[in-house]
Amino acid sequence: MTLPNGWEMVVGLEVHTELLTKSKLFCGCANHFGAEPNTNICPVCLGLPGSLPVLNREAVDFAMRIGMALHCSIAPSTFHRKNYFYPDQSKDYQISQYDLPINSAGYLDLPDASRVSIERAHMEEDTGKSTHLGGTGRLAGADSSLVDYNRCGVPLVEIVSGPDIRSSAQARAYAAELRGILIATGASDGRLEEGSMRFDANVSVRQSGAAFGTRCEIKNLNSLRSLQRAIDYEALRQIQLIEAGGVVRQETRHWDENLGQTSTLRVKEDADDYRYFRDPDLVDLAPDQAWQDRVRAALGPMPAERRAGVVSLLTGASEAQLDAVEVVIDLGLEGYVHAVAAAGGDPALAVARVANELAGDVDNVGHLTSDAFVMTLAMEQRGELSATQAKTVLGELLAHGGDPRSIAAAKGFEQLSADTLGSTVATLIEANPDEWNRYREGDEKLAQFFIGQVMKSTKGQANGKAVIAELQARR
Protein backbone atom coordinates (compact mmCIF):
# COMPACT_ATOMS: atom_id res chain seq x y z
CA MET A 1 0.00 0.00 0.00
CA THR A 2 1.27 3.48 -0.89
CA LEU A 3 0.58 6.25 1.59
CA PRO A 4 -0.80 9.56 0.26
CA ASN A 5 0.84 12.99 -0.07
CA GLY A 6 4.44 12.27 0.85
CA TRP A 7 3.56 10.48 4.11
CA GLU A 8 5.75 7.72 5.46
CA MET A 9 5.03 5.22 8.23
CA VAL A 10 7.52 4.33 10.92
CA VAL A 11 6.96 0.93 12.52
CA GLY A 12 8.70 -1.05 15.23
CA LEU A 13 7.59 -4.52 16.29
CA GLU A 14 7.61 -6.24 19.66
CA VAL A 15 7.39 -9.99 19.24
CA HIS A 16 6.78 -12.34 22.14
CA THR A 17 7.66 -15.97 21.68
CA GLU A 18 7.12 -18.82 24.12
CA LEU A 19 10.13 -21.09 24.52
CA LEU A 20 9.91 -24.85 23.98
CA THR A 21 11.16 -25.85 27.40
CA LYS A 22 9.65 -28.78 29.24
CA SER A 23 9.11 -26.79 32.43
CA LYS A 24 8.34 -23.18 33.27
CA LEU A 25 10.86 -20.34 33.59
CA PHE A 26 11.20 -20.33 37.38
CA CYS A 27 9.52 -23.56 38.55
CA GLY A 28 9.09 -27.19 37.57
CA CYS A 29 5.47 -26.96 36.42
CA ALA A 30 4.96 -28.34 32.92
CA ASN A 31 5.10 -25.86 30.04
CA HIS A 32 2.30 -27.48 28.12
CA PHE A 33 -0.28 -25.81 25.87
CA GLY A 34 -3.81 -27.12 26.06
CA ALA A 35 -3.73 -28.75 29.50
CA GLU A 36 -6.82 -28.76 31.72
CA PRO A 37 -7.20 -25.32 33.37
CA ASN A 38 -5.10 -24.72 36.49
CA THR A 39 -3.42 -28.12 36.51
CA ASN A 40 0.14 -26.82 35.92
CA ILE A 41 0.45 -24.40 38.82
CA CYS A 42 2.50 -24.35 42.00
CA PRO A 43 3.47 -21.94 44.81
CA VAL A 44 6.21 -20.35 42.67
CA CYS A 45 4.15 -19.47 39.60
CA LEU A 46 1.24 -18.44 41.79
CA GLY A 47 3.56 -16.28 43.89
CA LEU A 48 2.52 -17.82 47.20
CA PRO A 49 4.42 -16.58 50.28
CA GLY A 50 7.74 -18.31 50.93
CA SER A 51 8.16 -19.67 47.43
CA LEU A 52 11.43 -19.02 45.57
CA PRO A 53 11.99 -18.87 41.81
CA VAL A 54 14.99 -20.67 40.26
CA LEU A 55 15.92 -19.96 36.65
CA ASN A 56 15.54 -22.71 34.03
CA ARG A 57 18.91 -23.36 32.30
CA GLU A 58 17.27 -24.50 29.06
CA ALA A 59 15.35 -21.21 28.80
CA VAL A 60 18.67 -19.36 29.02
CA ASP A 61 20.07 -21.56 26.25
CA PHE A 62 17.08 -20.81 24.03
CA ALA A 63 17.28 -17.08 24.75
CA MET A 64 20.95 -17.06 23.81
CA ARG A 65 20.24 -19.06 20.65
CA ILE A 66 17.71 -16.42 19.63
CA GLY A 67 20.18 -13.64 20.43
CA MET A 68 22.96 -15.30 18.47
CA ALA A 69 20.69 -15.92 15.46
CA LEU A 70 19.82 -12.20 15.54
CA HIS A 71 23.49 -11.13 15.80
CA CYS A 72 22.97 -9.64 19.27
CA SER A 73 25.59 -9.00 21.93
CA ILE A 74 25.13 -11.31 24.89
CA ALA A 75 25.77 -9.55 28.17
CA PRO A 76 25.38 -10.12 31.91
CA SER A 77 21.73 -9.50 32.74
CA THR A 78 19.37 -9.14 35.68
CA PHE A 79 15.75 -9.83 36.49
CA HIS A 80 13.30 -7.16 37.63
CA ARG A 81 9.78 -7.16 38.97
CA LYS A 82 7.31 -5.27 36.75
CA ASN A 83 4.55 -4.34 39.17
CA TYR A 84 0.97 -3.97 38.04
CA PHE A 85 -2.45 -5.04 39.17
CA TYR A 86 -4.29 -7.27 36.76
CA PRO A 87 -5.60 -10.77 37.38
CA ASP A 88 -3.56 -12.36 34.59
CA GLN A 89 -0.86 -12.97 37.19
CA SER A 90 -1.57 -13.65 40.80
CA LYS A 91 1.55 -12.21 42.41
CA ASP A 92 0.93 -8.66 41.12
CA TYR A 93 4.23 -8.50 39.31
CA GLN A 94 5.77 -10.10 36.27
CA ILE A 95 9.42 -11.10 36.34
CA SER A 96 11.13 -9.56 33.34
CA GLN A 97 14.47 -8.16 32.28
CA TYR A 98 14.61 -4.39 32.36
CA ASP A 99 17.72 -2.24 31.96
CA LEU A 100 20.11 -5.16 31.50
CA PRO A 101 18.66 -7.64 28.97
CA ILE A 102 20.52 -10.81 28.01
CA ASN A 103 20.58 -9.89 24.28
CA SER A 104 20.92 -6.43 22.77
CA ALA A 105 21.96 -4.54 19.62
CA GLY A 106 21.45 -7.09 16.85
CA TYR A 107 19.83 -7.09 13.44
CA LEU A 108 17.74 -9.16 11.07
CA ASP A 109 18.27 -9.14 7.30
CA LEU A 110 15.11 -9.69 5.25
CA PRO A 111 14.90 -11.60 1.95
CA ASP A 112 14.55 -8.26 0.09
CA ALA A 113 18.01 -7.32 1.52
CA SER A 114 16.63 -4.66 3.88
CA ARG A 115 17.97 -4.73 7.44
CA VAL A 116 15.92 -4.21 10.61
CA SER A 117 17.83 -3.49 13.80
CA ILE A 118 17.05 -5.46 16.96
CA GLU A 119 17.20 -3.32 20.08
CA ARG A 120 16.94 -6.18 22.54
CA ALA A 121 15.68 -9.71 23.05
CA HIS A 122 15.03 -10.27 26.74
CA MET A 123 13.62 -13.04 28.91
CA GLU A 124 10.42 -12.79 30.89
CA GLU A 125 7.60 -14.95 32.17
CA ASP A 126 4.25 -15.25 30.45
CA THR A 127 1.01 -14.40 32.22
CA GLY A 128 -2.13 -16.44 32.79
CA LYS A 129 -5.04 -16.51 30.43
CA SER A 130 -8.31 -14.78 31.23
CA THR A 131 -11.63 -15.44 29.61
CA HIS A 132 -14.22 -12.70 29.87
CA LEU A 133 -17.73 -13.91 30.51
CA GLY A 134 -20.95 -12.10 29.88
CA GLY A 135 -23.57 -11.44 32.56
CA THR A 136 -24.18 -15.14 33.15
CA GLY A 137 -21.29 -15.71 35.54
CA ARG A 138 -22.01 -16.97 39.01
CA LEU A 139 -20.70 -13.84 40.72
CA ALA A 140 -24.01 -12.42 41.82
CA GLY A 141 -25.20 -9.79 39.40
CA ALA A 142 -21.76 -9.07 38.01
CA ASP A 143 -19.87 -9.88 34.88
CA SER A 144 -16.80 -11.91 35.64
CA SER A 145 -13.48 -12.96 34.19
CA LEU A 146 -12.17 -16.50 34.56
CA VAL A 147 -8.46 -17.05 34.97
CA ASP A 148 -6.35 -20.09 34.11
CA TYR A 149 -2.79 -19.79 35.44
CA ASN A 150 -1.29 -22.67 33.44
CA ARG A 151 0.48 -20.19 31.15
CA CYS A 152 1.67 -18.10 34.08
CA GLY A 153 5.45 -18.47 34.30
CA VAL A 154 5.94 -20.02 30.87
CA PRO A 155 9.25 -18.70 29.51
CA LEU A 156 9.09 -15.97 26.89
CA VAL A 157 11.61 -14.02 24.91
CA GLU A 158 10.47 -10.57 23.79
CA ILE A 159 12.23 -9.35 20.66
CA VAL A 160 12.08 -5.58 20.18
CA SER A 161 12.98 -4.16 16.78
CA GLY A 162 14.22 -0.67 16.12
CA PRO A 163 11.81 1.79 14.45
CA ASP A 164 13.23 0.79 11.08
CA ILE A 165 10.22 -0.67 9.29
CA ARG A 166 8.65 1.55 6.61
CA SER A 167 5.74 -0.47 5.21
CA SER A 168 3.23 -3.05 6.36
CA ALA A 169 4.64 -5.49 3.80
CA GLN A 170 8.10 -5.07 5.33
CA ALA A 171 6.59 -5.61 8.80
CA ARG A 172 5.03 -8.82 7.58
CA ALA A 173 8.28 -9.95 5.95
CA TYR A 174 10.13 -9.22 9.21
CA ALA A 175 7.62 -11.19 11.26
CA ALA A 176 7.74 -14.11 8.83
CA GLU A 177 11.55 -14.17 8.72
CA LEU A 178 11.74 -13.90 12.49
CA ARG A 179 9.30 -16.77 12.82
CA GLY A 180 11.50 -18.90 10.55
CA ILE A 181 14.53 -18.04 12.67
CA LEU A 182 12.75 -18.85 15.93
CA ILE A 183 11.73 -22.24 14.55
CA ALA A 184 15.26 -22.86 13.21
CA THR A 185 16.77 -22.17 16.63
CA GLY A 186 14.46 -24.78 18.14
CA ALA A 187 13.38 -22.17 20.68
CA SER A 188 9.81 -21.84 19.40
CA ASP A 189 7.24 -23.78 17.41
CA GLY A 190 6.11 -20.50 15.81
CA ARG A 191 2.45 -21.45 16.20
CA LEU A 192 0.62 -18.15 15.85
CA GLU A 193 -2.80 -19.77 16.18
CA GLU A 194 -1.87 -21.14 19.61
CA GLY A 195 -0.47 -17.79 20.71
CA SER A 196 3.05 -19.16 21.09
CA MET A 197 4.19 -16.18 19.01
CA ARG A 198 2.46 -12.79 19.38
CA PHE A 199 2.97 -9.35 17.87
CA ASP A 200 2.56 -5.77 19.07
CA ALA A 201 3.19 -2.98 16.55
CA ASN A 202 4.31 0.57 17.31
CA VAL A 203 3.10 2.77 14.47
CA SER A 204 3.64 6.46 13.74
CA VAL A 205 3.58 8.57 10.58
CA ARG A 206 5.60 11.53 9.36
CA GLN A 207 6.30 13.48 6.23
CA SER A 208 9.23 11.70 4.60
CA GLY A 209 12.46 12.69 6.32
CA ALA A 210 10.77 14.65 9.14
CA ALA A 211 11.14 13.87 12.85
CA PHE A 212 9.28 10.85 14.25
CA GLY A 213 5.59 11.42 14.96
CA THR A 214 3.71 10.30 18.08
CA ARG A 215 3.30 6.55 18.08
CA CYS A 216 0.43 4.26 18.98
CA GLU A 217 0.89 0.68 20.09
CA ILE A 218 -1.40 -1.84 18.43
CA LYS A 219 -2.25 -5.00 20.34
CA ASN A 220 -4.11 -8.21 19.54
CA LEU A 221 -2.33 -9.06 16.31
CA ASN A 222 -2.57 -12.82 16.04
CA SER A 223 -1.61 -13.49 12.46
CA LEU A 224 0.70 -12.11 9.78
CA ARG A 225 -2.38 -10.98 7.92
CA SER A 226 -3.84 -9.03 10.83
CA LEU A 227 -0.41 -7.53 11.52
CA GLN A 228 -0.25 -6.16 7.98
CA ARG A 229 -3.86 -4.98 7.87
CA ALA A 230 -3.69 -3.31 11.28
CA ILE A 231 -0.54 -1.37 10.41
CA ASP A 232 -2.05 -0.08 7.16
CA TYR A 233 -5.27 0.88 8.92
CA GLU A 234 -3.46 2.64 11.74
CA ALA A 235 -1.08 4.61 9.47
CA LEU A 236 -4.00 5.85 7.36
CA ARG A 237 -6.00 6.73 10.47
CA GLN A 238 -3.15 8.85 11.80
CA ILE A 239 -2.62 10.57 8.43
CA GLN A 240 -6.31 11.40 8.08
CA LEU A 241 -6.39 12.68 11.66
CA ILE A 242 -3.39 14.95 11.13
CA GLU A 243 -4.59 16.20 7.74
CA ALA A 244 -7.93 17.10 9.33
CA GLY A 245 -6.06 19.25 11.84
CA GLY A 246 -6.01 16.71 14.67
CA VAL A 247 -3.19 15.46 16.85
CA VAL A 248 -2.20 11.83 17.42
CA ARG A 249 -2.35 10.87 21.11
CA GLN A 250 0.12 8.34 22.45
CA GLU A 251 -2.08 5.39 23.32
CA THR A 252 -2.53 1.65 23.21
CA ARG A 253 -5.02 0.55 20.59
CA HIS A 254 -6.81 -2.74 20.06
CA TRP A 255 -7.09 -4.34 16.61
CA ASP A 256 -10.52 -5.78 15.80
CA GLU A 257 -10.01 -8.37 13.08
CA ASN A 258 -13.71 -8.52 12.18
CA LEU A 259 -14.25 -4.78 11.97
CA GLY A 260 -10.83 -4.27 10.37
CA GLN A 261 -10.04 -1.30 12.59
CA THR A 262 -8.17 -0.22 15.70
CA SER A 263 -9.75 1.50 18.69
CA THR A 264 -8.46 3.12 21.86
CA LEU A 265 -7.66 0.77 24.70
CA ARG A 266 -5.71 3.01 27.07
CA VAL A 267 -4.38 6.52 26.80
CA LYS A 268 -0.80 6.80 28.00
CA GLU A 269 -0.88 10.06 29.93
CA ASP A 270 2.53 9.57 31.49
CA ALA A 271 5.01 6.89 30.78
CA ASP A 272 3.68 3.73 32.43
CA ASP A 273 4.99 3.45 35.95
CA TYR A 274 5.57 -0.18 36.75
CA ARG A 275 7.87 0.51 39.71
CA TYR A 276 10.49 -1.81 38.28
CA PHE A 277 12.95 -3.08 40.85
CA ARG A 278 15.46 -5.91 41.03
CA ASP A 279 13.88 -9.20 42.03
CA PRO A 280 15.72 -9.94 45.26
CA ASP A 281 15.05 -13.68 44.84
CA LEU A 282 17.07 -13.93 41.63
CA VAL A 283 20.78 -13.43 41.12
CA ASP A 284 22.62 -12.05 38.09
CA LEU A 285 22.81 -14.13 34.97
CA ALA A 286 26.23 -13.99 33.34
CA PRO A 287 26.85 -16.92 30.98
CA ASP A 288 30.61 -17.33 30.57
CA GLN A 289 32.35 -17.84 27.26
CA ALA A 290 32.27 -21.64 27.57
CA TRP A 291 28.50 -21.64 28.07
CA GLN A 292 28.01 -19.26 25.14
CA ASP A 293 30.32 -21.33 22.91
CA ARG A 294 28.39 -24.49 23.75
CA VAL A 295 25.12 -22.83 22.74
CA ARG A 296 26.59 -21.36 19.56
CA ALA A 297 28.01 -24.72 18.51
CA ALA A 298 24.56 -26.30 18.74
CA LEU A 299 22.99 -23.66 16.51
CA GLY A 300 22.14 -24.93 13.01
CA PRO A 301 21.97 -22.82 9.84
CA MET A 302 19.36 -20.06 9.74
CA PRO A 303 16.65 -19.77 7.05
CA ALA A 304 18.54 -17.17 4.98
CA GLU A 305 21.50 -19.51 4.55
CA ARG A 306 19.27 -22.53 3.89
CA ARG A 307 17.19 -20.57 1.37
CA ALA A 308 20.34 -19.49 -0.47
CA GLY A 309 21.50 -23.12 -0.49
CA VAL A 310 18.35 -24.30 -2.27
CA VAL A 311 18.13 -21.33 -4.63
CA SER A 312 21.73 -21.95 -5.73
CA LEU A 313 20.62 -25.36 -7.04
CA LEU A 314 18.08 -23.74 -9.35
CA THR A 315 18.99 -21.93 -12.53
CA GLY A 316 17.27 -18.54 -12.63
CA ALA A 317 14.46 -19.25 -10.18
CA SER A 318 11.11 -17.70 -11.10
CA GLU A 319 8.94 -15.81 -8.62
CA ALA A 320 6.73 -18.87 -8.24
CA GLN A 321 9.77 -21.08 -7.64
CA LEU A 322 11.04 -18.70 -4.97
CA ASP A 323 7.64 -18.97 -3.27
CA ALA A 324 7.95 -22.76 -3.44
CA VAL A 325 11.46 -22.58 -1.96
CA GLU A 326 9.99 -20.51 0.89
CA VAL A 327 7.52 -23.30 1.64
CA VAL A 328 10.34 -25.86 1.56
CA ILE A 329 12.45 -23.80 4.00
CA ASP A 330 9.51 -22.97 6.23
CA LEU A 331 8.77 -26.67 6.67
CA GLY A 332 12.44 -27.57 7.03
CA LEU A 333 12.21 -30.08 4.16
CA GLU A 334 15.13 -28.89 2.03
CA GLY A 335 17.00 -32.13 2.80
CA TYR A 336 14.86 -33.85 0.13
CA VAL A 337 15.86 -31.26 -2.46
CA HIS A 338 19.55 -31.60 -1.64
CA ALA A 339 19.27 -35.39 -1.81
CA VAL A 340 17.77 -35.20 -5.32
CA ALA A 341 20.44 -32.73 -6.43
CA ALA A 342 23.21 -34.91 -4.98
CA ALA A 343 21.87 -37.90 -6.94
CA GLY A 344 21.99 -35.88 -10.16
CA GLY A 345 18.22 -35.33 -10.30
CA ASP A 346 16.29 -32.18 -11.13
CA PRO A 347 16.26 -29.79 -8.13
CA ALA A 348 13.45 -27.70 -9.64
CA LEU A 349 11.22 -30.77 -9.87
CA ALA A 350 12.21 -31.67 -6.30
CA VAL A 351 11.28 -28.18 -5.03
CA ALA A 352 7.92 -28.42 -6.77
CA ARG A 353 7.14 -31.88 -5.40
CA VAL A 354 8.22 -30.92 -1.86
CA ALA A 355 6.30 -27.63 -1.88
CA ASN A 356 3.14 -29.34 -3.11
CA GLU A 357 2.91 -33.05 -2.42
CA LEU A 358 5.06 -33.18 0.73
CA ALA A 359 3.81 -29.87 2.11
CA GLY A 360 0.26 -31.14 1.63
CA ASP A 361 0.89 -34.05 3.99
CA VAL A 362 3.65 -32.64 6.15
CA ASP A 363 2.64 -34.58 9.26
CA ASN A 364 3.56 -37.80 7.47
CA VAL A 365 6.92 -36.92 5.96
CA GLY A 366 8.49 -39.20 8.55
CA HIS A 367 7.29 -42.11 6.38
CA LEU A 368 9.13 -40.87 3.33
CA THR A 369 12.85 -41.63 3.21
CA SER A 370 14.96 -39.37 1.06
CA ASP A 371 16.07 -42.44 -0.93
CA ALA A 372 12.46 -43.22 -1.81
CA PHE A 373 11.89 -39.59 -2.78
CA VAL A 374 15.00 -39.52 -4.97
CA MET A 375 13.99 -42.77 -6.67
CA THR A 376 10.41 -41.62 -7.35
CA LEU A 377 11.62 -38.43 -8.99
CA ALA A 378 14.22 -40.34 -11.00
CA MET A 379 11.48 -42.66 -12.27
CA GLU A 380 9.43 -39.63 -13.25
CA GLN A 381 12.38 -38.00 -14.99
CA ARG A 382 13.16 -41.16 -16.92
CA GLY A 383 9.56 -41.27 -18.11
CA GLU A 384 8.78 -44.47 -16.21
CA LEU A 385 6.11 -42.59 -14.29
CA SER A 386 3.88 -39.80 -15.55
CA ALA A 387 3.65 -36.70 -13.35
CA THR A 388 0.25 -37.82 -12.09
CA GLN A 389 1.58 -41.28 -11.31
CA ALA A 390 4.62 -39.87 -9.52
CA LYS A 391 2.32 -37.78 -7.30
CA THR A 392 0.23 -40.85 -6.53
CA VAL A 393 3.36 -42.82 -5.60
CA LEU A 394 4.50 -39.99 -3.34
CA GLY A 395 1.07 -39.91 -1.72
CA GLU A 396 1.34 -43.62 -1.02
CA LEU A 397 4.89 -43.26 0.34
CA LEU A 398 3.75 -40.45 2.66
CA ALA A 399 0.81 -42.53 3.89
CA HIS A 400 2.55 -45.84 4.42
CA GLY A 401 6.20 -45.63 3.38
CA GLY A 402 7.60 -48.41 1.20
CA ASP A 403 9.44 -48.85 -2.04
CA PRO A 404 8.44 -46.66 -5.01
CA ARG A 405 9.00 -49.48 -7.55
CA SER A 406 6.73 -51.88 -5.70
CA ILE A 407 4.09 -49.19 -5.25
CA ALA A 408 4.22 -48.33 -8.96
CA ALA A 409 3.94 -51.98 -9.86
CA ALA A 410 1.08 -52.59 -7.41
CA LYS A 411 -0.81 -49.64 -8.85
CA GLY A 412 -0.29 -50.96 -12.37
CA PHE A 413 1.86 -47.97 -13.25
CA GLU A 414 3.95 -49.96 -15.68
CA GLN A 415 4.84 -47.65 -18.47
CA LEU A 416 3.00 -48.48 -21.66
CA SER A 417 5.16 -50.34 -24.08
CA ALA A 418 6.05 -48.41 -27.24
CA ASP A 419 3.83 -50.78 -29.18
CA THR A 420 0.79 -50.21 -27.02
CA LEU A 421 1.30 -46.47 -27.10
CA GLY A 422 1.72 -46.56 -30.88
CA SER A 423 -1.46 -48.50 -31.45
CA THR A 424 -3.39 -46.31 -29.00
CA VAL A 425 -2.28 -43.18 -30.84
CA ALA A 426 -3.11 -44.73 -34.19
CA THR A 427 -6.63 -45.60 -33.03
CA LEU A 428 -7.18 -42.09 -31.71
CA ILE A 429 -5.95 -40.48 -34.93
CA GLU A 430 -8.41 -42.56 -36.84
CA ALA A 431 -11.25 -41.65 -34.52
CA ASN A 432 -10.48 -37.91 -34.64
CA PRO A 433 -9.56 -37.04 -38.24
CA ASP A 434 -10.43 -33.31 -38.00
CA GLU A 435 -8.22 -32.77 -34.95
CA TRP A 436 -5.41 -34.76 -36.51
CA ASN A 437 -5.51 -32.63 -39.69
CA ARG A 438 -5.44 -29.42 -37.73
CA TYR A 439 -2.48 -30.72 -35.72
CA ARG A 440 -0.67 -31.71 -38.91
CA GLU A 441 -1.30 -28.22 -40.30
CA GLY A 442 0.57 -26.77 -37.33
CA ASP A 443 -2.00 -26.19 -34.58
CA GLU A 444 0.19 -27.29 -31.65
CA LYS A 445 -2.67 -26.88 -29.17
CA LEU A 446 -4.15 -30.09 -30.54
CA ALA A 447 -1.20 -31.99 -29.03
CA GLN A 448 -2.82 -31.42 -25.63
CA PHE A 449 -6.09 -32.79 -26.98
CA PHE A 450 -4.38 -36.00 -28.07
CA ILE A 451 -2.43 -36.30 -24.82
CA GLY A 452 -5.73 -35.97 -22.98
CA GLN A 453 -7.34 -38.66 -25.13
CA VAL A 454 -4.38 -41.02 -24.68
CA MET A 455 -4.42 -40.48 -20.91
CA LYS A 456 -8.13 -41.20 -20.86
CA SER A 457 -7.91 -44.41 -22.81
CA THR A 458 -4.82 -45.62 -20.88
CA LYS A 459 -6.09 -44.49 -17.48
CA GLY A 460 -3.17 -42.09 -17.06
CA GLN A 461 -0.46 -44.64 -17.69
CA ALA A 462 1.09 -42.84 -20.63
CA ASN A 463 3.89 -40.33 -20.38
CA GLY A 464 3.07 -36.93 -21.91
CA LYS A 465 6.45 -36.52 -23.53
CA ALA A 466 6.28 -39.98 -25.06
CA VAL A 467 2.85 -39.17 -26.53
CA ILE A 468 4.18 -36.00 -28.14
CA ALA A 469 7.12 -37.91 -29.58
CA GLU A 470 4.71 -40.48 -31.01
CA LEU A 471 2.48 -37.75 -32.51
CA GLN A 472 5.44 -35.97 -34.07
CA ALA A 473 6.72 -39.21 -35.55
CA ARG A 474 3.38 -39.71 -37.30
CA ARG A 475 2.84 -36.10 -38.38
Add this chain to the structure above:
Amino acid sequence: MSDALTRDEVAKVARLARLVLSDAELEVYTEQLGQILEHARDMNTLDLTDVVATAHPFGVTNVVREDVVTPSLDRETVLAMAPHVVDHRFAVPRILGEAP
Protein backbone atom coordinates in the same frame (compact mmCIF):
# COMPACT_ATOMS: atom_id res chain seq x y z
CA MET B 1 19.73 12.35 44.96
CA SER B 2 17.17 15.11 44.67
CA ASP B 3 15.60 17.19 47.40
CA ALA B 4 13.42 15.96 50.25
CA LEU B 5 10.60 13.54 49.54
CA THR B 6 7.33 15.37 48.89
CA ARG B 7 3.84 14.53 49.94
CA ASP B 8 2.81 14.30 46.26
CA GLU B 9 5.45 11.67 45.61
CA VAL B 10 4.20 9.58 48.52
CA ALA B 11 0.63 9.98 47.27
CA LYS B 12 1.72 8.77 43.83
CA VAL B 13 3.57 5.75 45.18
CA ALA B 14 0.54 4.91 47.33
CA ARG B 15 -1.75 5.18 44.30
CA LEU B 16 0.52 2.88 42.25
CA ALA B 17 0.39 0.36 45.09
CA ARG B 18 -3.41 0.76 45.34
CA LEU B 19 -3.13 2.00 48.92
CA VAL B 20 -5.71 4.49 50.15
CA LEU B 21 -4.09 6.86 52.62
CA SER B 22 -5.81 9.53 54.69
CA ASP B 23 -4.31 13.01 54.86
CA ALA B 24 -2.92 12.24 58.32
CA GLU B 25 -1.32 9.01 57.07
CA LEU B 26 0.21 10.85 54.13
CA GLU B 27 1.87 13.22 56.59
CA VAL B 28 3.22 10.37 58.72
CA TYR B 29 4.58 8.35 55.80
CA THR B 30 6.10 11.33 54.05
CA GLU B 31 8.09 12.00 57.19
CA GLN B 32 9.02 8.35 57.86
CA LEU B 33 9.99 7.51 54.27
CA GLY B 34 11.84 10.83 54.09
CA GLN B 35 13.97 9.82 57.04
CA ILE B 36 14.90 6.52 55.39
CA LEU B 37 15.93 8.31 52.23
CA GLU B 38 17.83 10.83 54.29
CA HIS B 39 19.76 8.00 55.87
CA ALA B 40 20.62 6.53 52.46
CA ARG B 41 21.65 9.97 51.32
CA ASP B 42 24.50 9.90 53.81
CA MET B 43 26.34 7.76 51.30
CA ASN B 44 26.55 10.73 48.95
CA THR B 45 29.22 12.14 51.23
CA LEU B 46 31.50 9.12 50.57
CA ASP B 47 33.86 8.69 47.64
CA LEU B 48 32.60 5.47 46.01
CA THR B 49 34.43 5.80 42.69
CA ASP B 50 36.13 2.42 42.92
CA VAL B 51 33.32 0.51 44.62
CA VAL B 52 31.34 -1.90 42.44
CA ALA B 53 27.60 -1.76 42.99
CA THR B 54 26.27 -4.68 45.03
CA ALA B 55 23.86 -6.61 42.86
CA HIS B 56 23.03 -9.23 45.44
CA PRO B 57 24.19 -9.80 49.00
CA PHE B 58 25.42 -13.34 48.16
CA GLY B 59 27.57 -12.25 45.24
CA VAL B 60 26.74 -15.39 43.24
CA THR B 61 25.68 -15.63 39.60
CA ASN B 62 24.05 -18.17 37.30
CA VAL B 63 21.90 -20.02 39.80
CA VAL B 64 19.95 -22.29 37.49
CA ARG B 65 18.06 -25.55 37.62
CA GLU B 66 17.76 -28.25 34.97
CA ASP B 67 14.69 -28.24 32.74
CA VAL B 68 12.84 -30.99 34.55
CA VAL B 69 9.11 -31.16 35.20
CA THR B 70 8.11 -31.61 38.83
CA PRO B 71 4.61 -32.28 40.16
CA SER B 72 2.25 -29.31 40.33
CA LEU B 73 -0.26 -28.68 43.08
CA ASP B 74 -3.50 -30.57 43.21
CA ARG B 75 -6.02 -28.39 41.43
CA GLU B 76 -8.86 -28.84 43.87
CA THR B 77 -6.60 -27.90 46.78
CA VAL B 78 -5.62 -24.66 45.06
CA LEU B 79 -9.10 -23.78 43.90
CA ALA B 80 -10.45 -24.40 47.41
CA MET B 81 -8.47 -21.32 48.49
CA ALA B 82 -10.14 -19.08 45.91
CA PRO B 83 -13.18 -16.99 46.85
CA HIS B 84 -14.94 -17.83 43.58
CA VAL B 85 -14.39 -20.62 41.08
CA VAL B 86 -16.16 -21.26 37.79
CA ASP B 87 -15.31 -24.19 35.50
CA HIS B 88 -12.06 -24.93 37.38
CA ARG B 89 -10.90 -21.38 36.90
CA PHE B 90 -10.48 -18.47 39.27
CA ALA B 91 -13.44 -16.14 38.87
CA VAL B 92 -12.67 -12.48 39.39
CA PRO B 93 -14.73 -9.33 38.85
CA ARG B 94 -14.68 -8.55 35.18
CA ILE B 95 -11.72 -6.40 34.22
CA LEU B 96 -12.15 -3.84 31.50
CA GLY B 97 -9.48 -3.60 28.85
CA GLU B 98 -6.42 -5.69 28.36
CA ALA B 99 -3.39 -6.37 30.48
CA PRO B 100 -0.71 -3.68 30.49
